[in-house]
Amino acid sequence: MTETPHKMSARGVSVFYGDKQAVKDVSIDIAMDKVTAFIGPSGCGKSTFLRTLNRMNDTIPSARVTGDIMLDGENIYSSAMDVVQLRARVGMVFQKPNPFPKSIYENVAYGPRIHGLAPSKPDLDAIVERSLKRAGLWEEVKDRLQDSGTALSGGQQQRLCIARAIAVDPEVILMDEPASALDPIATAKIEELIHELRGRYAIAIVTHNMQQAARVSQRTAFFHLGTLVEYGDTDQIFTTPREERTKDYITGRYG
Numbered sequence: 001m002t003e004t005p006h007k008m009s010a011r012g013v014s015v016f017y018g019d020k021q022a023v024k025d026v027s028i029d030i031a032m033d034k035v036t037a038f039i040g041p042s043g044c045g046k047s048t049f050l051r052t053l054n055r056m057n058d059t060i061p062s063a064r065v066t067g068d069i070m071l072d073g074e075n076i077y078s079s080a081m082d083v084v085q086l087r088a089r090v091g092m093v094f095q096k097p098n099p100f101p102k103s104i105y106e107n108v109a110y111g112p113r114i115h116g117l118a119p120s121k122p123d124l125d126a127i128v129e130r131s132l133k134r135a136g137l138w139e140e141v142k143d144r145l146q147d148s149g150t151a152l153s154g155g156q157q158q159r160l161c162i163a164r165a166i167a168v169d170p171e172v173i174l175m176d177e178p179a180s181a182l183d184p185i186a187t188a189k190i191e192e193l194i195h196e197l198r199g200r201y202a203i204a205i206v207t208h209n210m211q212q213a214a215r216v217s218q219r220t221a222f223f224h225l226g227t228l229v230e231y232g233d234t235d236q237i238f239t240t241p242r243e244e245r246t247k248d249y250i251t252g253r254y255g
C-alpha cells in the first residue's frame with residue numbers, strides 16, 4: 001500500500017451489541033489525504049465500525065466498544081476526550097439527509113455558533129457562505145437562505161448536511177452511504193463533491209456500491225462477518241485482491 005500520513009488509527013477494535021459481536025478485532029489506519037471506502041455485504045459491520053470513529057455508537061445503549069482508536073495520536077475513548085468536540089473534529093453524514101427543521105442558514109450556522117467559532121454576525125455569515133460553497137450548494141441557495149432546509153430536494157439536503165459538517169472545521173468526515181437515498185444525478189454531485197473535499201479532510205465512506213467505491217476512493221477496506229478481510233489501495237483491491245473472499249465479493253459472487 002502507498003505510504004501516506006495517518007489521521008486516525010484503530011487497533012484491535014471490537015464492537016458488541018449486547019452479547020452479539022458485530023465488529024471483530026479491526027485494526028486500520030485512515031489516511032490524512034485520501035478517501036477510504038468501507039465495502040462488504042450487508043450486515044458485515046462496516047457502519048458499526050465507521051461509527052466507532054467518532055463514538056457515535058455511544059448513543060446506542062446496547063453497544064460496547066473495545067480496543068483503541070487514535071486521532072492524531074490521542075485516544076478518542078479516553079475519559080479526557082470531550083465527545084462534543086470530537087464529533088466536531090470527526091463529522092458525520094448519514095444515509096438519509098437529516099437537516100434540522102430550520103432555515104438553510106441556521107442549519108449551517110448552528111454548529112459554529114455553539115462551538116464559538118464566529119465572534120460576530122459577519123464572521124458567521126462568512127462561515128455559512130464558505131461552507132455552502134465548499135459543499136457545492138451556494139449558487140442554488142444564496143437567494144433563499146431563510147427558506148427551510150427541509151424544503152430542499154434530497155440531493156440538496158445531503159449537500160446541506162455536508163455543509164453543516166464542514167462549518168465546524170472538521171479534520172475527518174465520515175459518510176455512511178451518503179448517496180444511497182439519492183437519484184443518479186444527485187449521486188454524481190455527491191461523488192464530485194467527495195473529489196473536491198479530498199485533501200482538505202480525511203474522508204471515510206461506507207458504500208454498498210462497489211462502482212462508487214472504485215470511483216471515489218483511493219483506499220478500500222473489505223469487511224466480511226465483522227472482520228476486516230483486506231485493506232489496500234483501491235486499484236489493487238479491485239484488480240488484484242489478495243484474499244479469496246475479497247475476490248468473490250468484488251466479482252459479485254455474494255453480497
Ligand SMILES: Nc1ncnc2c1ncn2[C@@H]1O[C@H](COP(=O)(O)OP(=O)(O)OP(=O)(O)O)[C@@H](O)[C@H]1O
Binds near residue numbers: 022047062
Ligand atoms: N443498534 C443495533 N442493535 C443491535 N444490533 C445491531 C445494531 N446495529 C447493527 N446491528 C447488527 O450488527 C451487525 C452489523 O451491522 P452494520 O449495520 O454495522 O452492518 P453493515 O455492514 O453496515 O450493514 P448494512 O450495509 O446493511 O448497513 C448486523 O448483524 C446488525 O444486525
